[in-house]
Amino acid sequence: MPIYEYECRQCGQRFQQLIMKPEEEKELDCPGCGERKLDRLISRVAYHVSEADRLSTYDPGARQEDSFYRDSRNIGLHAKKQAEKMGVDLGGAFESKLEKLRTDPGSVLKDSE
Ligand SMILES: [Zn+2]
Incomplete structure (x- = not known):
């Protein structure tokens, strides 16, 4: 809801x-x-859904609404879904980068410079 x-x-x-x-x-x-x-x-x-629920209902082929992208918790969902499909474990480094991206997008940009 x-x-x-x-x-x-x-x-x-x-x-x-x-x-x-x-x-x-x-x-x-x-x-x-x-x-x-x-x-x-x-x-x-x-x-009120967990990230696991988001992942299972996320359809990578579907066109997303603008609001989907404005919700920072959806950042990285696509990459995760793809990795899950291919059986790849993205590991903790990916998780922490994602967390940074979601909470402070500017810091990630600075890091990769
Ligand atoms: Zn008022």
Whole structure:
């Protein structure tokens, strides 16, 4: 079930909301000031799935939405899936590089210079 993060256009308060049905989003208002004009922060979309679940449902052949790429936890998923298919163990070095890429993309670029 997706949890979305919203930012109030009026007071800037951010809050998270579990959305079960698209209609629920229209009913939302800011918990701080009651404003109904909210921006959904697409990059913060959080799904309650583990990386293993992501990997098993990830289809390397499918076209992904822009939001897929904006979710930093999806970085490296493609490479992992390919490696899994070929039976390659990417090892801990790959994992730590991936973690760096996900949390601080700039540092990886500097490292490879
Ligand atoms: Zn507000």
